[in-house]
Amino acid sequence: MFDSSEWLNTDLNTFEIGPYDYRLQAPMKLSLKADGELIVSAAIETGFLHKGVEKALEIQKWRASIAYADRLDSSAAVFAELALCLGVEEIIMLPVPPRAQKIRIILSELNRISSHLACVAAVARSTGALAVMHHVLRDREQVLDLLELVSGARFSPNFLRFGGVKEDVSDGFIEKMIETCETILIRLKEYDKTLIFSDTFIGRAKKVGLIEKKLANETGMTGPNAKATGLMYDVRSSSPYSGYADIDINVPLAPAGHEHLGDAYARILIRIQEIATSIDILKQAAEKMPIGDFCSKKPEDEIIVPRGEAYIRVESSRGLLGCHVVSDGGPTPARIQFRTPSMAGVMALPKVLPGNKLDDLSVILSSMDLGMSEVDK
Amino acid sequence: MIESVISSVYDYFKEIFFRFRSFTEPSITAFCYMFSFGEKYKEVTEQYPNPISAKTADDLPARSRGFLFNDIDKCTGCGACVDVCPVKCIRLETEPAWDESKTWVSVFDINQAKCIFCGICVEICHPNALIHSKNYEGAVDNMNKMINSFGRSFVTEGQRRKWALARKQMEEDWLTQ
């Protein structure tokens, strides 16, 4: 009779969501093919936030390289500093005093809490729960105030030095930190009521953006994204660094029998549990804080890094952050390369997006917490 | 057959119930925020240029890194800060001072727009001349206003001659003592 495909336009819609879009959390280009409202295929283009950090590190003095490592990712700055410092300390074979190690742990966990709160705020914003977004950002401000109290800056603390930290923690910092931890625990219960267990949010986030364990394994995903799929790997517990060995960490993992493992809802739940774990670690570190030196080197000591290389793995808030430090004995680093965890998420996106609706794009992207700044370096 | 009908009807009404229940908890919390029922629900922002309530520079923590300030009397012109600055925002030019062993810092320009406030120059400054002030308001309409000059400006020829004369006078006084 008549062939309906002649007059029914059944081609796929192709369109690009450009570097700047209200659905994206960071600049990236998504080329989508959609069948109606279902995404059929996706291709991603990155590089819009390329700053040339790794090249710039080759021409800076060793002392200035820490300031550049900060800029790898703004909301998770301390982890890159920590990786760089641990790398150089391994080459120089410089011991770090135990007090400095505990201070480093405290800073790392504070930064982890701040980064996860930012992700929760982004997810709340993408589902339209503006009230929750503002409340989460208000609580993040308290953590940032703590960071400013100890280092002088909210986002790029530049506080770690080779051999320890820049100066001792200020008076009253530990007490204020415990107070903030208690406040955040109370607020986490409030978020449970307003966002996590509300039926609307569950409807938006369950079964959305499913990542299978196999895919996480193939792309090298680590961190909360991988833990939500059931892939258990946390550098803090498997190969402890910087004093994590005597801290009891109960790493949250999505329970095995949980349905819809690896969807956006599981990722958000894991992040909230990681905030609670970090608060626990902070309390333990505050209790076990030894008295002593805060740095093995003085600022006036010259930094001479002999020939050598080191590879350090650190558990950043987004996953495993690797840092390869190569020194040829000169005043500037020969090469510093970072293996950033968000890259795995970017590589997995073309396989995660198909099968989801276009409306869910912003929820998926915000729940995966891709730090494009560290992908593009 | 009957069980599937009953279970689907039950699921249907359970779904309706959950949907209506998801209204109540967030609404109650939002209600508490609207009327600020207690410490937990207060508003946390302040109107910005409000001289009474907004945080002044003194309220910031002691270690806050604001704009850089150089005390030119303490500065020795060693150039360590220029060397270590990650973004090369400091421009330094020196000349011999009236006492040949000392340095006259003629130009010490800090481009506050380029500065990344990392604090390495402050840490490495040996005489503690460079410090971070706690000032952070740097909105200007012309980028040249962001360059802060702390130098003493170049020594003129007339000034050099006066210094030479003063040095000769001092030597003669010392010789005739």
Next chain:
Amino acid sequence: MTPWTSFFPWVNDYFPSWVQSFFGVFIATLLVIVPLLTIFVYLSRKISADIHARIGPAVVGPAGMFQPVADLLKILQRHTVVKEAPLAPLIWFYLRWMIFFSTIAIIPLGFAASIFNSELGILFFFWIVLAAMLATMFVGISHGSAQGWFLGMQIWAQAVAGAFPASVTIVCAALHSGSFQWTMVVDQQGFSPLYWSAFSNPFQFISFLVFLSSGVALVGLSNILDGVFVYNDYGKGMRIILSKLLYCYSIFLWSIMAVILYLGAWNLPPRLISAATYIGGNPAVNITQLGCLFIKCFFLMLVMVFLNNALPRRRSDQITYYCWRILGPLSLLALFGEGVINIGGMLK
């Protein structure tokens, strides 16, 4: 119009009635609707700021009351730097705006209901809103891009999904009052909440709740990101203002329909009516009735703002599922129950 033109008797000599109604509508828009919407914009910003634990407008005027005026003046001075918008979406944009605001002519603003008292009063409203949503779909489709097409179809799907339960509940309300006429709907209700149509019997209550939910989908308010219509990026300040005005007006339409059908409209207690007549005659009564109507209307609009800010948003297909699969049967249930009650009443 007649009680008001008694102040200006010469008007009847010079202007025919259609000109009088035209001016009446114009004045009603300028002096009543636009200030109302300005106050609503301010209140909605303050309330959403309160819920977000922040201050909100506080600089311009006492407690920031003149912030909408300041924003209006600022947006009007906007320069466009992008190229001019394509023509077809522009035409549909203005058409949509005109269709929506043409409902001002038939809004029953108290005394004005008696002027345009057709027997199909409520249904006019419903059809015009549906036509306006169709125009909204065309704004998106005529954009030419895949995204515009997609958003247009989404809006229309939501509007149709909301239209079904909304139309059934309108029929239910008309069954309760005996006619689609505005004045009959209002006369059936009284001042105190016990006499409101919403609380008169359980089926009317169900139909009230269903109307509230499906009306939101019908008027197109449910899935808008941050309350700004997504493809309003045409730059020129006036269009942004019209868009914002339209958003507020659609909330106003939704709430005024709910108030008149279910929440007692502009009925006043008899003592208040006699007191107002004593003070100022018929115009005073009209103004008091308008005041009562707008207070209820405002309350409902602010409830909408509150829910917008406190709750996350649903996806478009979840909204249509909700309207068809949950609200649809509920509205039919309400209609059936109301019919049974009415037939029972008739048989007595």
